[in-house]
Amino acid sequence: MLTFEDKLTIIEEFPELSRKDVSLNRVNFHFEESLYEKTTVVYHLHPNGNGFVYTGGLPDYEANKKGLVNIRDFSGEKLREIIRASIDHLATEEEIVPPVEQMWKDAEGHSLMLIEEDDRWNIYAGDNLEDSFGGYDEAALYLREEGFRRR
DSSP, rough: OOOOHHHHHHTTTOOOEEEEOOSOOOOEEEEEEEEOOEEEEEEETTSSSSOOOOOOOOSSSOOOOEEEOTTTOOHHHHHHHHHHHHHHHSSOOOOOOOOOEEEOOOHHHHOEEEEEEEEEEEEEEEEEEEESSSSSHHHHHHHTTTTTEOO
16 A cells, blocks of 8 residues: 555656645645636545545546545556546546437427437427426327327
């Protein structure tokens, strides 16, 4: 297990991080160039060796609900790897995926727009929200039952 001093030495290898001493002899390291409000990469590194690295929702790490991974038992290599992943994550702009939009029409020529928004499938008649569903299949079934078909 790496000591507090070992971990500090490794973390200080990253010139893009700035050190901030906090209470109880703990240390945080921030990435000031973060594209997000979140700038803390290393959180509450303690002289007993405990500490955390922010990984957000990166799939390779099991983070707690705050997006933090405990680094107490990390090797030097693993510590470098997770810090690099955290910095890269905070320096990469999230790809914004446009919502899925589908036009549905009935036999009389009426049209409704089915749009995926914030994990919901919303049906609009013009600017008016007609209904909202938790899944695509639910929304499509509703539209078919109402006599609409995808166009």
